[in-house]
Each structure stands twice: as structure tokens, then as C-alpha cells.
Amino acid sequence: RLVKVQVGITSNKNASDDSMIHVLKEDYIWNFPINAPLSMRDDDITKITANPGDEIEITLDVTDDKSVHLLPISGIYTNFMERPNNMNLFYANNFDNLKQTSTSFYEWYRNHDDVAYDYADTVTWSNPAISYTQFPVTSETRFYLLNDERVIEHFVISFKMKFTDSMKPSQIWVSAADYYGQTFKVPLPLTLEILGDEPLDFTSHLNQKVLGYFNEPVLLSMLYQWSQSSQDVSELSSILGVDGELPQWTANLATWTVEEKITSGEMIIAIEHVINQ
Secondary structure (H helix, E strand, O other): EEEEEEEEEEEEOOOOOOEEEEEEEEEEEEOOOOOOOOOHHHHOEEHHHHHHHHEEEEEEEEEOOOHHOOOEEEEEEEEEEEOOOOOOOOOOOEEOOOOOEEEEEEEEEEOOOOEEEEOOEEEEEEEEHHHHHHHOOOOOOOHHHOOOOOOOEEEEEEEEEEOOOOEEEEEEEEEOOOOOOEEEEEEEEEEEEEOOOOOOOOOOOOOOOOOOOHHHHHHHHHHHHHHHHOOOOOOOOOHHHOOOOOOOOHHHHHHHHHHOOOOHHHHHHHHHHHHOO
């Protein structure tokens, strides 16, 4: 049973005179009654933001009706999105309630190596910190708080991660299991967003127009002959293999290329930009 979650965001900020580093930390804490399901209603969601380079620590406090010293596995999952086509299917098996795939996760195992995965290589994980706490039992202790050894034990695990790039708002799911098949895998009542520039879109645009290949000396020779004659833009369009006529101002690009003010490659890029508008 998950009874408590704490999220800490630690940022290193330069002071105004750049002579000192200020460490800023924000903490968020949730306590969950035993046997009460976590709520993910929209009005209960805490929206957490961090910056690339910030340390994000998520601590889970777990109890069980067996000894927590025997818990074999616990995990944390985020950066949910539609599964990338080239994602290794071995790791593509953790989903949110929208059937999106976690592309950044860490799974701790007691008896074998942990699994730290990040599809885009923008997350670094630290080894989780593990601790066990036992609380005294008194005559006022409620029976359902005891495990089968008649003690109150808590298993506490802290996951730490840093992002080097932005991430859109994403749920965070957590899990744990014991040796007897009892398990939970639930979303936390929060979303995490890593601020920063939007990632570049390298999606192929199938209808994009490109100019044909030109041997540079041949291209420069054609442009030189053209610049010594009429400098007609329709003729320039024909030389470059452009369908339709280029704007009149593009004549300057060819002239600058002949005068070595810009390279032929820069001219081609500029004209391709024009014909794809």
C-alpha cells in the first residue's frame, strides 16, 4: 500500500552578481489513507514544473501486510507518449490510462540489476536510496496497521532523475510488489513538465520541393554567364530547374553567389525555402 509520496525539485541558481550559487528546493507531499484509492480527478492534479538540470526526487512510502524487507520490486514511470516506431518493444510495456507508453522509467529490483531506461537519452537516473522504518506498537495501535509479524514497517524508496531537455506535461506512475503477488501500479495526483524550447520536429515532409543536384563549378559557370546577360529571373528559374517563376528579388542571390558574398549552398537553401512557402 502506498501511504505517502514526496516530490522535491532542487535547482541551482546563480545569484544576481554571479558570484554565488543559490540552491532552491520545492517540496510537495501527499498522504494517502490506507485502502483509499489515489484520486486523479482533474481538480485534484498538482501541476509541477522544473527546468533542465534540476534534480527531481520522488520518494515513496510503502507498507505491506508482510515484512517490507522482502519487497522485491518498485518502479517509477513518466514521459508518456504515443510509442515511437523505433522504440525497443522490450521496454514498451508500461502504459498510462490513455494507453500511451512510458519512455522514461526506472525499476528497482532487490535480487538483480535495476532497469533504467530513457528512449531519448535526455534523462539521467541516480541509484535509488532505500530505507526501512519500524514504528512502536501500543495498545492504541489499530490492528490494520500491523503486518503478519505484528509490527508496523515502512519501506521508503527515493528515485532521483535529471532532464537535459524539455518534456511536455506527463503523468507519473509508480509501482511496487511483494513476493505474494500483491501489487500496485497507480498514477500520482500530479503532472510533471520540464520547461524549455520545444523539441525540433524532424518529421519527413513528403511534399517538400528540393532543387536538383548541381556540380558547383558548373553551377557557378551558369550563374556567371547569366549575370553577364539579361539577368532575367525566368531564365534563372530555368537554370535551377524551378517550376514557375521565382520572385524578382532572388536575382540578388545569384549575383551575390557570383560575387562570392554567399556560397552556392546558401543560395540553394534560400531558394528552396522560397519555393516551399
